[in-house]
Amino acid sequence: MRNATRENAVHPALIFWIAAGWVGFCLLPWYGVEDGFFTFEWLLDGYPFDEDYAPAAFLIGQGEKLWLAPLLLPLVASLFALGRVKSDPVYARILVMTGAVGFGWLMAQGFGIGIRGFSFEWLKALFGDLGDRQFGMGYGALVVASSFLFLFTQGIAARGAINGDVFVVSAIGGVIVIVTTFVFFPIAKMLVAAFITEEGGYSASVFVSKFFDDRLWGIGCLSGGRCGAAWNSFFLALIVGFVTTALGLVFALVVTRSGFRYKRLLRALTVLPIITPPFVIGLALILLFGLSGSVTQFFAELFGIQPTRWLYGMPGVLIAQTLAFTPIAFLVLIGVVEGVSPSMEEAAQTLRAGRWETFRTVSLPLMRPGLANAFLLGFIESMADFGNPLVLGGNFDVLSTEIFFAIVGAQYDQGRAAVLAMVLLFFTLSAFYAQRMWLGKKNYTTVSGKGDAGVHPLMPRGLAIPVFIAAAVWGLFTIVVYCMILYGSVVELWGVNNTLTFKHYVTAFSVRIEETGIRWNGAAWDSFWTTIKISAAAAPLTAIVGLVTAYLLTRQTFAGKNAFEFGTMLSFAIPGTVIGVSYILAFNVPPIEITGTGIILIVSFIFRNMPVGVRAGIASMSQLDKSLDESSLTLGANSWQTFRAIILPLLRPAILAALVYSFVRAMTAISAVIFLVSAEYDMATSYIIGRVENNDYGLAIAYSTTLIVVMLSAVGILQLLVGRTKIGRRTQFGVGE
Amino acid sequence: MKRINLIAFSSLIAIAASATAASADKLTLYCSAQEDWCQLMARSFEDATGIDVNMTRKSSGETFAQVKAESSNPKGDVWWGGTGDPHLQAAEENLTESYMSPMRDQLHDWAISQAEGADNKTIGIYSGALGYGYNTDLLAANNLPEPSCWRDLLKPEYKGHVQMANPNSSGTAYTTLASMVQLFGEEEGFEFMKGLHSNINQYTKSGSAPIKAAGRGENTIGIVFMHDAVKQAVSGFPVKVVAPCEGTGYEIGSMSIISGARNMDEAKKFYDWALSADAQNLALQVNAFQVPSNRGAETSPSAPDMSTIKLIDYDFKTYGSSDERKRLLQRWDEDVSTLPQ
Incomplete structure (x- = not known):
């Protein structure tokens, strides 16, 4: 039945994208408008004949930028798909061909011809000097590119991919194209830099010498010295991943599975660090625990000991990152903990499992995807974190700050930055795969269309007490840190002159x-x-x-x-x-x-x-x-x-x-x-x-x-x-x- | 779903609203001095000429990285401020344009020689001498003597009390390294750095961080440019500034026009204006205690008096070149940073 109604020759999506292609080619300015993407002054300023604002069709009509002319071919060809039924093999073939050829040519001309004519030496050698140039793509080029892309995906769908589902194929195609453009392409450009010698040539030995660097892989800390940035980052990220996941779970359990009354307050508290601009937590920690910090001074006087700089280094970064990233683990885990179907837990209890046994054998395993995701996020966030190590790192070098200073520091070594980035990437991707291995192919679905009315059991008592203590301690700590921050904003000069004032806000x-x-x-x-x-x-x-x-x-x-x-x-x-x-x-x-x-x-x-x-x-x-x-x-x-x-x-x-x-x-x-x-x-x-x-x-x-x-x-x-x-x-x- | 549409729609509105109108004369300024100084320079130039200024403030290292990355399609016109080495480096790599300003006859010799060393692609706008500052409270609390020379810092009682930046990441610290090499000779200079190493509690990433830590009471002695230390003292922190008795090196804050600037005429106007005494007097309003390059400009009474400081004859051309820099940094990495503390 369904197929019969679909077997007509009118395809709204197809008509839309073909029309979009023509509009982009004939009506919209092809190149980027320099005044900004969303200014529309060009409408009054020489459009459609001015070279800066002209659509591709007008450019070609005036005999300029002739390398755009071949795009007309696929645009015309796409028209032949109209009026054909989807099951017709010709329909699919036309769309696949026009999409691929159009998109391919668009890319080829875009990369081949830049602001200084041909972008590659071999093109110059082949065709001679172009004598013309082009700027970045604008509305027209963008719309035409999308049109070709979605014609292509419709063609693929018509050939039967993913059960001929146009939405799914187009979504996949769209995501692939934008991720390639905005993730792979820039990263590839950056990583090529790892192999570039000072003279501008390419060489693998440059990479090797930068990769096997003692500052990166040294293990001096095992014998009292300093470790390389790679090991530092790795161990820090492991610890942060575990601690934030554990704390995130603690908060999620308190919010969903306890009679705790001030859940909203707790939620707000756990969200605070995630909305705190960088450096602020670090500064507050310094004011509390630094050499002249109030807590340090208090204990130093109490016990008559010399204050130390213990905060600067791994301990400080660990505390700051745990404060900052626990909320992320919490946000991931709260959904998962809430989502575990109570029916399963009720079933376990009906089968006479105790609360603890239910939690350990049913609830916790069902939370696995959440735990794994939370750990992964904590690990990666810690690896990539930049603000906290910068303020609190001391002599504890981590990859992210090393990368920053390789680029902006006194060495200007982009190659070293690229090598460090590769190492970082290796760690994070390994974590990603380890997580997938751990989850395996088990089934974690608990929300189904079937009746699902139950109540989450409360936490077993043996678990509830340590969970409450952990949540309370951490909550209190967070409150203290944020009071310090608020206080810092209303005093004259933080740590020196403590007169209250609103002048900073003014x-x-x-x-x-x-x-x-x-x-x-x-x-x-x-x-x-x-x-x-x-x-x-x-x-x-x-x-x-x-x-x-x-x-x-x-x-x-x-x-x-x-x-x-x-x-x-x-x-x-x-x-x-x-x-x-x-x-x-x-x-x-x-x-x-x-x-x-x-x-x-x-x-x-x-x-x-x-x-x-x-x-x-x-x-x-x-x-x-x-x-x-x-x-x-x-x-x-x-x-x-x-x-x-x-x-x-x-x-x-x-x-x-x-x-x-x-x-x-x-x-x-x-x-x-x-x-x-x-x-x-x-x-x-x-x-x-x-x-x-x-x-x-x-x-x-x-x-x-x-x-x-x-x-x-x-x-x-x-x-x-x-x-x-x-x-x-x-x-x-x-x-x- | 309607809500999602609503959100998507409102985000489109937000994008559209963030567009701005274009205007006639404009200038894009990359500024590597402190924020309020940059703001003041930009606004004052607008007032003086009617040219709209787009200003971005970034450290000189970041600006250099950006100018280099943008070299095939420059977005900036003038790069004002920041220590001279990245400017020299940019000149060396042809990222900046040579220009002979009519204002040159009003400048100190050191500003001109900075330009002549770089094919006139950069010029000095201010200078500042290297030194150190200490937290008087912490020094007293730990019963330490007051240091007054570079060599004082090698004394064992200062162990764990001295901070400087890592020369690999900070231009200030590289200037320190190069100054010691020029002051004591290369071998003895490195011996000094080794001795200093055992007293250092942390090599910071950023150049002025050691004195900021000293201001907050997180560190006792910070090796920095003296004007940074003066700024701490003027802000109200218990910091005392020291001009080392053996003499010291200095930096020349520089300015360059970016090669292929889109607004070349406006860039030159800014360049000439920034060298005038009036423009350089603006520094006083924002507590910038560097010494201005225009002979007619005023200096702050709080600023270190350059005539009483023994300055070495700092060779910017040699020590600013990338080969010498790489060699010294590598030697520091191998001979100094690996030593136990």
């Missing part, structure tokens, strides 16, 4: 009402508004890309799925500093020319934070029984409708996690941002670091405190907007939550 955020309106004359407003706009733009895009990817990974099987998963996780495993520099290298020149714009910031946030959306999505989706999708498909919905109406609503915790995470990360990230900010688009974090460098601790902390408040309210608003999943269970105490 300097940063003063507002004057004038006749012409409100004048934002505080020093921080510029970077503040930029940050809000960029973060607000990046968050939903990140969530969308992340969840679609998660859906493809958990719900669809296709060739090369493992490579696909690897690709989408890759950007997360690469420290921001490397992303920053590689983005400058890759996107400063045509065909994609976006440095110095807000777009490059948004793009970098999307691909830096997407893996969290993917992981959260995968963790939640692997708990949703496939029979839900199947029943939807059986009832005649297509995969897009199923995704939208069945999966998405059940994924609210994951959506929220992805949105919140990407929003706050965009506001607090620093390592990639520091390379990508420009005069027009300065971000809050880079501004704050400037203040810290300049001794304006008060202003820096006042700004950070304001950001924390802003993000807290944003998280609250997002929570309201997205809403909570209602899995339809009874609650523990008979009252609704």
Whole structure:
């Protein structure tokens, strides 16, 4: 029945993309408009004949940029697919051919011809000097490229791939193209640098000499000396991974499986560190535990001992990272712990298992995907963290700071940075595979379409007591740290002059009402508004890309799925500093020319934070029984409708996690941002670091405190907007939550 | 789903709102001095000429990395401020443009010689001498004598009390290394660094970090540029500044026009303006205690008096070249940093 209705020759998606291709070619400006992607002055300024703003068709018509002319061929050819039925082999062949040829030629000309004519020597040798040049792609090129891409995926679907599912094939194609463009391409450009000699040639021996460096692999710390940065990073990340996962689980258990009354407070408390701009936790720790810190001084006087610099080095970094990354583990685990179906636990209890036995043999194993994901995130975050080791690292060198200083330090050694980045990447990817091995191919689904009404059992008492103690101690510690931060923002000069004052807030955020309106004359407003706009733009895009990817990974099987998963996780495993520099290298020149714009910031946030959306999505989706999708498909919905109406609503915790995470990360990230900010688009974090460098601790902390408040309210608003999943269970105490 | 659409839609609005209108004359300034100084320079130049300034502040190392990465398609016009070595390096790699300013006859000789050493692709705008500062409270609490020379820092009682930056990551620390080599001769200079090594409690990453740590009471003695130490003292931290008795090296803060600048005329206007006495007097408003390169510009009473400091004849051309730099850093890595502390 279903097939019969589909066997007509009208394909809305096909018509749409063919039309888009023609519009992009004939109507939209082909090259990037220099005034900015979203300015529309070009409409009044010589369009469509001015060379800067002309669509491709007008350029060719005027006899310019003739290398664009071959694109007409696939555009015309695609028209022949109209009017044919999907099952016609010619239909598929036309679309595959036009898509591949069009997209291929677009790429070839983009990379082949740059701002200095031909980009490669051999092209010059073959065709002589071009005598012309081109700039970065603009709207027109972008739309035409998308058109070719989706014509291609429709062709592939028509040939029967993934049961002919156009949505799934197009989603896979789209994700592959953007991940290739914004992850693989820049990283490849950066890593090639590892093999470049000082003279500009290529050589493997350069790589070898930089790789087998004692500063990287030394094991002196076993005999009282210093260890290489690689080992330091690795062991630190292992410990941080374990500790944050354990603490995250503790908080998740307290929130979901105990009679604890102030759950909301606890939730807010665990979220605080994730929304704290970099450096601030480090500064607060120094004020508490540093050589002249208040806690250190107190104990030194109490016991009459000499204060030491114990904080600087591994202990300090470990404390700061644990504070900072426990919330990430918590966010991942809360969804999973909530998602474990009570029916299973009730079944175990019916079979006379005690609370402890139920927890150990049923609940905990079902949380495995969450635990593994939380550990992986903690491990990778620690590896890539840059702010905390910078402030508290002392002589404890880690890879991420070494990379930064290899690039910006006195040596300017991009090759060394690339080699270090490779080592870092090796560690994070190994962790990724270890995690997959541990999870294995077991089934963790507990939310199914079948009746699921039960109550989570409380924690066994033997577990509850240590869990409460751990949560209380850590909670108290967090509160103390944040009181220090708040205090730091309202004193004259932190640690020296403790007169209370609001002057830092006034300097940063003063507002004057004038006749012409409100004048934002505080020093921080510029970077503040930029940050809000960029973060607000990046968050939903990140969530969308992340969840679609998660859906493809958990719900669809296709060739090369493992490579696909690897690709989408890759950007997360690469420290921001490397992303920053590689983005400058890759996107400063045509065909994609976006440095110095807000777009490059948004793009970098999307691909830096997407893996969290993917992981959260995968963790939640692997708990949703496939029979839900199947029943939807059986009832005649297509995969897009199923995704939208069945999966998405059940994924609210994951959506929220992805949105919140990407929003706050965009506001607090620093390592990639520091390379990508420009005069027009300065971000809050880079501004704050400037203040810290300049001794304006008060202003820096006042700004950070304001950001924390802003993000807290944003998280609250997002929570309201997205809403909570209602899995339809009874609650523990008979009252609704 | 409607909510998701709403969010996606509002994000589009946000993107659209972040676009800005273009305007007539503009200049993109890469600034490697402190933030408020950079802001003040940018705004004052706007007031003086009506040219819109887009300013980005980054450390000189970061700016160098960016200028180099952008070399095939430059986005910046002028690079103002920051220690001279990255500017010389940029000149060496043809990332910057040579320019003869009409303001040159008003400048100190050291500013001109910086330009002549680099084919006129860079010029001195301020200078600052190397030295160290100490936290007076901590020094008293630990019953330590007041140091006044470089060699004082080698005394065993200062063990664990001295901090400097790692010369591999910081231009300040490289200047220290190169100064010691020039002051004491290469062999003795390295002996000095070895002796210092056993007293060092931490090699920081960033150049001014040691004196900031001293200001906060996290460290006793920090080897830094003196103007950074003065700034700590003026901010209210218990820091005393020392000009070492043996003499010392110095940096020349520099300015360069980026090769292939999109707004070349405006860049030259800024260049000339930044060398004027009026523009250099702005430093006083933001507690920048470097010595200005214009002979007519004022110096702060809090600034270290350069005439009382014994300055060595620092050879910027030799010690700023990448070969010599690599050689010295490698020797430091092998001979000094691997020693037990």
